[in-house]
Amino acid sequence: MKDHSDKQPVRIAIVGAGAVSDYHHVPAIRMDSRATLVAVCDSSQALLDQRKNDWGCEKVTTDFEAVCADPEVDAVIIATPNFTHHAISVAAAKHGKHVMCEKPLGLNAGEVRQMYHACRDAGVVHMTAFTYRFAPSMRYLRFLVKSGALGEPRHFRSQRFLDWPETSWGWRQYKNTAGAGDLFDMTIHRIDFAIDLLGPIKSLSGAVAQFVPRTKFPDGRDCAPSEVDDWSSLIGEFESGAVGVWEGTTLAKGYGFKGFGHEWAEINGSEGSAVYRLHMPNQLMMGKTGHDLAPVDVPAEFLKPAGSPRDPAVGEPATVFRYDLVYEFVSAICEKRQAVPSFYDGLRAQVIADTVLQSHAERRWIDIPAEPL
Numbered sequence: 001m002k003d004h005s006d007k008q009p010v011r012i013a014i015v016g017a018g019a020v021s022d023y024h025h026v027p028a029i030r031m032d033s034r035a036t037l038v039a040v041c042d043s044s045q046a047l048l049d050q051r052k053n054d055w056g057c058e059k060v061t062t063d064f065e066a067v068c069a070d071p072e073v074d075a076v077i078i079a080t081p082n083f084t085h086h087a088i089s090v091a092a093a094k095h096g097k098h099v100m101c102e103k104p105l106g107l108n109a110g111e112v113r114q115m116y117h118a119c120r121d122a123g124v125v126h127m128t129a130f131t132y133r134f135a136p137s138m139r140y141l142r143f144l145v146k147s148g149a150l151g152e153p154r155h156f157r158s159q160r161f162l163d164w165p166e167t168s169w170g171w172r173q174y175k176n177t178a179g180a181g182d183l184f185d186m187t188i189h190r191i192d193f194a195i196d197l198l199g200p201i202k203s204l205s206g207a208v209a210q211f212v213p214r215t216k217f218p219d220g221r222d223c224a225p226s227e228v229d230d231w232s233s234l235i236g237e238f239e240s241g242a243v244g245v246w247e248g249t250t251l252a253k254g255y256g257f258k259g260f261g262h263e264w265a266e267i268n269g270s271e272g273s274a275v276y277r278l279h280m281p282n283q284l285m286m287g288k289t290g291h292d293l294a295p296v297d298v299p300a301e302f303l304k305p306a307g308s309p310r311d312p313a314v315g316e317p318a319t320v321f322r323y324d325l326v327y328e329f330v331s332a333i334c335e336k337r338q339a340v341p342s343f344y345d346g347l348r349a350q351v352i353a354d355t356v357l358q359s360h361a362e363r364r365w366i367d368i369p370a371e372p373l
Contacts, residue, residue: 010098010280010330013039013067015088016079017051020102021320023076024131026055028326032307035330041067043080063144068092075125075296075333076101077326082184083177086111089126089343098125100130100329100339104188104353105346107179112350113373116343125332127325127339130192132263134324135281136312138193140302141267141274144284145197152270154196156244158190161252162261166212173226174212181228183208183353187248191234192341192349197267198238200348206271206356210253233350234356260318281317307331 007332012029014021017040029037039059042048048060059072064084066092067073075098078088086106101118105128106112130140144150171177178184195201208229215225230335231249236246256260263278273293275285280295282303287293304310308327310320332339351368359366 007074009034009036010333010344011038011074013073014061015064016043017042017047020079022302024322025326028323032330034334039067039073039225041074044321047225058216058278059353064088065091068095080277081171081177082179083107083188085236087113093122093124094339098129098333102129103170103349104184108348109354112347116347117276118344125339126343127329128341128343129325130189131371132189132324133193136303137276137281137284140298141276144196144274145267150269153242153267153269156198157266157269158246159264160186160248161255162250163253163255164250167218168214168218172229175227181230182248182250183232185354187246190246190350190354195245196347198242198372199238200239201352201368202239204234204236204355204366206359208232225265279318281321291292
């Protein structure tokens with residue numbers, strides 16, 4: 001691995017040249033003087049040809065093994081379909097590359113555990129792209145919980161409601177390529193930040209459901225019916241004694257909100273309540289007994305990580321905080337520390353998500369192992 005104490009930019013390759021990379025990762029790399037985009041990999045040659053022009057990156061390939069072995073690459077960002085994450089991450093670790101991977105890290109906790117072990121044993125930085133941890137209001141909410149400002153945390157509550165078309169999700173609607181639907185795509189984010197806020201979940205009861213078969217592509221062509229959930233939920237008990245309730249759906253009509261949908265995550269403590277909302281990421285709703293919930297601006301020090309080149313006053317607030325994932329990834333590499341959230345955090349969330357499926361199948365509460373090492 002390259003020693004970045006020489007102040008040379010971290011040379012990043014992106015594997016998966018789709019919308020997520022275009023929307024989140026490439027703008028963030030361009031913003032950070034400590035990083036540079038040196039290679040792009042995708043299974044589509046046509047998309048690679050487009051990204052050459054879009055991103056100004058000449059080194060493109062359809063071979064992820066070549067990217068992972070490239071001595072001119074220091075780090076890899078993986079934004080590919082879920083079923084490919086394991087092989088790419090393990091290959092990157094084998095060649096000493098630092099890795100940031102989109103969630104879910106794998107199709108199940110067994111895969112994710114192997115990915116975590118490969119990166120841990122190789123001594124590389126590993127990061128799970130749990131985007132919403134970087135929302136200013138979530139960062140401030142974490143401070144309030146950890147500092148005791150809300151008193152003893154008692155309840156966690158999460159809603160993620162989207163109004164998506166009822167046509168095909170492509171690879172995302174099949175178990176062998178996606179693992180699960182809304183549960184792995186959306187609810188897993190909320191599982192992660194609940195654990196980050198309140199600590200490990202010790203027991204849960206979960207359920208999933210599918211309401212739409214998704215047998216048509218948007219252009220009207222037929223496709224095989226969906227195998228995954230479009231609604232997911234769980235009730236959990238934390239080791240701390242707090243309790244939590246999560247619900248997610250892609251079928252909440254009227255919850256468009258400029259494409260961001262509805263997200264509400266709430267902590268009720270013994271001294272007060274605080275609410276994070278995605279569409280207002282620079283505010284919390286806060287209240288105490290005798291004072292109803294009301295908006296409170298996030299203090300300036302929580303609007304971005306210290307040192308981030310991002311200007312919180314520029315751009316759509318519900319978009320621009322996402323650039324801080326790459327800032328954290330690059331910072332961890334340069335500072336020779338582990339990134340937050342790491343693959344271990346991705347594993348903890350995956351264990352919970354897998355257990356939701358097991359709980360639903362077996363129609364029972366299930367206890368969670370203390371540490372999913």
